[in-house]
Amino acid sequence: LILSKTSSGLNIIHIAAEMAPIAKVGGLGDVVCGLSKALQRKGHLVEIILPKYDCMQYDCISDLKVLDVVLQSYFDGQLFKNKIWVGTVEGLPVYFIEPDHPAKFFWRGQLYGEHDDFKRFSYFSRAALELLYLSGKKPNIIHCHDWHTAFVAPLYWEIYATRGFNSARICFTCHNFEYQGVAPAPELALCGLDVHHLHRPDRMQDNSAHDKVNPIKGAIVYSNIVTTVSPTYAQEVRSVEGGRGLQETLNYHSRKFVGILNGIDTGAWNPSTDNFLKVQYSPDDLQGKAQNKETLRKHLKLSTSETFQPLVGCITRLVPQKGVHLIRHAIYRTLELGGQFVLLGSSPVPHIQREFEGIANHFQSDPHVRLLLKYDEVLSHSIYAATDMLIIPSLFEPCGLTQMIAMRYGSVPIVRSTGGLNDSVFDIDDDSVPVQFRNGFKFVTADEQGLSQSMERAFSYYLRSPESWQQLVQKVMRMDFSWDTSAAQYEELYEKAVARARASKNL
Ligand code: ADP
Structure with a gap:
């Protein structure tokens, strides 16, 4: 050698x-x-x-x-x-x-x-x-x-x-x-x-x-x-x-x-230098994040009539581990709560892929939901940058990277408290955790009710005041998830x- x-x-x-x-x-x-x-x-x-x-x-x-x-x-x-x-x-x-x-x-x-x-x-x-x-x-x-x-x-x-x-x-x-x-x-x-x-x-x-x-x-x-x-x-x-x-x-x-x-590789996942994005941005200048949201909504032919409509994302392999039934539930719950949803994912399991193809077709020209059933690195960057929240309802998750990438791009994670999700996401309402570490929304039981409740809390936080949401976005973007x-x-x-x-x- x-x-x-x-x-x-x-x-x-x-x-x-x-x-x-x-x-x-x-x-x-x-x-x-x-x-x-x-x-x-x-x-x-x-x-x-x-x-x-x-x-x-x-x-x-x-x-x-x-x-x-x-x-x-x-x-x-x-x-x-x-x-x-x-x-x-x-x-x-x-x-x-x-x-x-x-x-x-x-x-x-x-x-x-x-x-x-x-x-x-x-x-x-x-x-x-x-x-x-x-x-x-x-x-x-x-x-x-x-x-x-x-x-x-x-x-x-x-x-x-x-x-x-x-x-x-x-x-x-x-x-x-x-x-x-x-x-x-x-x-x-x-x-x-x-x-x-x-x-x-x-x-x-x-x-x-x-x-x-x-x-x-x-x-x-x-x-x-x-x-x-x-x-x-x-x-x-x-x-x-x-x-x-x-x-x-x-x-x-x-x-x-x-x-x-x-x-995570904070060099590759960096919104202030990311060439895949329409506009780069940082916690000190969030205007670019809003522009990325606008761009993605237009690109996917989603309605852009309401600027403050929460955009929820999900980027995942569609396998049972990731809580596919809860991902499906999140799409419908987002609509009921008045938000928009974009999913990027594909499945090696034929019946799951077929099921999501059915949902994708159903929402094909819906103004608020888009499902992209493929693996697409470039699009994943655009979705992290454009979304306000990212949903990860895993049944188990050894570590998980998407919650950390999402935070780096100012997309607030909504996660099930399991494995690495539990170690990197701390609930906004959890008084046992110092305020400076609270960075997302968590639920414990892997069922629709638990997920719905955390989504409702996230939506009401978002809609309560743009200023407090912006502060949360800045806080999560500044958290250190580097390899060091x-x-x-x-x-x-x-x-x-x-x-x-x-x-x-x-x-
Ligand atoms: P796992 O290793 O179990 O798939 P992780 O959360 O550890 O889950 O890592 C997922 C990685 O794969 C992330 O970098 C995420 O952005 C990427 N990813 C997952 N699905 C897609 C997809 N459909 N298109 C592009 N990237 C994806």
């Missing part, structure tokens, strides 16, 4: 299946990029290892070149060759592994959703560790993410550490416990792990399907640090209702488990783990 550690900072390696903006499906991609950039700014050497997908945004990778080495890695009883590429993404060094394997693991036109995902990502996890081992690097932290690279933790401690590659401590972050990658136990042997040794209740055996192995469980057991993406979600997943079968494992390993709220705070928490965890390792004279 071409880089080695020179500064006094840590050498941190992320091994992941996603990285924004080149290979992103959801929040995982944003975290890998945003956290890495923030840690780099703090003086650490941060490198990322990704699969070399065919469907990446290659125009966002600079200086991409293939290295003059052939890496051989183990899989299913054989050694396979891999090409190693290196490039720069958002100022970060990234290594890409391209397997020379007949199954063409990363030439599928999509990141996930293939019948052999377990094979694809256990292959990748093994090859990534082999790359680090053969490079002779001595990283301080190897940080893996979600079930796709969860294999790294047992592979490292069971295979590589015993070969003398033991400089690193392993950090594992789970971005959503809904996805665990459970598979029949014998499949674990493909990447070289010993099934008999690991298919046990205290290691990788799935807590419900006893003939299966669970990569997330393996990473919880084998990592030195386990994190998830908000403190409230970290609590929720330790309960029977939230743990998806892993609550016992998390409770047993609770001393190394912590929730850290994600940040979260990155400092990861840094502290890393440093403690490294110090513990040194103290135990392992290094």
